[in-house]
Amino acid sequence: MVVDIFIPCFIDQVFPNTGMNMVKILEKLGCEVHYNPKQTCCGQPGFNAGYFEHATEIAEKFVGDFPHPDRYVVAPSASCIGMIRNQYEDLLRNSTKQTQLQQLQKNALEFTEFVVDVLGVEKIEGATLEGTATYHDACSALRECGIKEAPRKLLSNVAGLELEEMKESETCCGFGGTFAIKFQGISVGMAEQKIDNTTATQAQYLISTDSSCLMHLDGYIKRNRKPIEVMHIVDVLASGW
Known part of the structure; x- marks a missing residue:
């Protein structure tokens, strides 16, 4: 299975080993992992602080950074996935990217739910x-x-x-x-x-x-x-x- 990964701000800047370990596990489970180096933030900090215009710009960029409707987008952060699933709908209500957003919301999964619910794996051999x-x-x-x-x-x-x-x-x-x-x-x-x-x-x-x-x-x-x-x-x- 080909998957895209999203590496959140906290992981990228403070805990990079967690991101690398996610890749390590996904590859062990047979996934072909793709990382778009143009990706940045999901927009959650701005959204939570009330900067909705700024968050909308970031959300539009995020949708554009993951253009493949046939791929899951996996992240080691339920917080970011929750932002994509639950808040993007309002932010991008009048956007031309509505169709692409709807597919992305279906594809965006937190790491453990992807492993268990999609791959059907409940044990990582060797862990x-x-x-x-x-x-x-x-x-x-x-x-x-x-x-x-x-x-x-x-x-x-x-x-x-x-x-x-x-x-x-x-x-x-x-x-x-x-x-x-x-x-x-x-x-x-x-x-x-x-x-x-x-x-x-x-x-x-x-x-x-x-x-x-x-x-x-x-x-x-x-x-x-x-x-x-x-x-x-x-x-x-x-x-x-």
């Missing part, structure tokens, strides 16, 4: 990580994309990894983009609650589909010297081989 982990349901993954079981199925088949469900795994971590800046006290309090629930499971690893959540939580972890390591699910599945 190994010794220890105990817990999983955080990122808001965009769960609420915007309906992703819940796919990540857990993949993690349950990682050799050496014991998965423990935390209390309130579906509760927001407190990041929310500029929310963490504008409402710092609330944001930190939500991170504290999430890490307290993680600690209660005695997990060594905190795993999620979204690097933005993990970056936020890792800041709290390091500031408070908690013995927890955050890992994107892609990096977990690429471990050990």
Whole structure:
């Protein structure tokens, strides 16, 4: 299967190894991976900040960057996929790219849902990580994309990894983009609650589909010297081989 990949801003600028690991896994599963170097942002930061005109320009560019209707567009970020599926409709309502957009919205998938729901794979051969982990349901993954079981199925088949469900795994971590800046006290309090629930499971690893959540939580972890390591699910599945 030929697939296009979208590498979000967070991955490109801060966690490039996650992007490379996604390619590694997709190729292992038999996919021919294509990357358009002209791609940039999905427009979510501008949209969330109320800069709708700017976000519309980026959305139009994004649609143009993925012109192949016969290819899935796979990204290691449910947040970006949620933006494409749920917000582009309003931004591009009067655009000439409506037909192309409708196909792109069908094709755009977060990594784990593509692997499990499209490829039918629930175990990445060779994936190994010794220890105990817990999983955080990122808001965009769960609420915007309906992703819940796919990540857990993949993690349950990682050799050496014991998965423990935390209390309130579906509760927001407190990041929310500029929310963490504008409402710092609330944001930190939500991170504290999430890490307290993680600690209660005695997990060594905190795993999620979204690097933005993990970056936020890792800041709290390091500031408070908690013995927890955050890992994107892609990096977990690429471990050990």
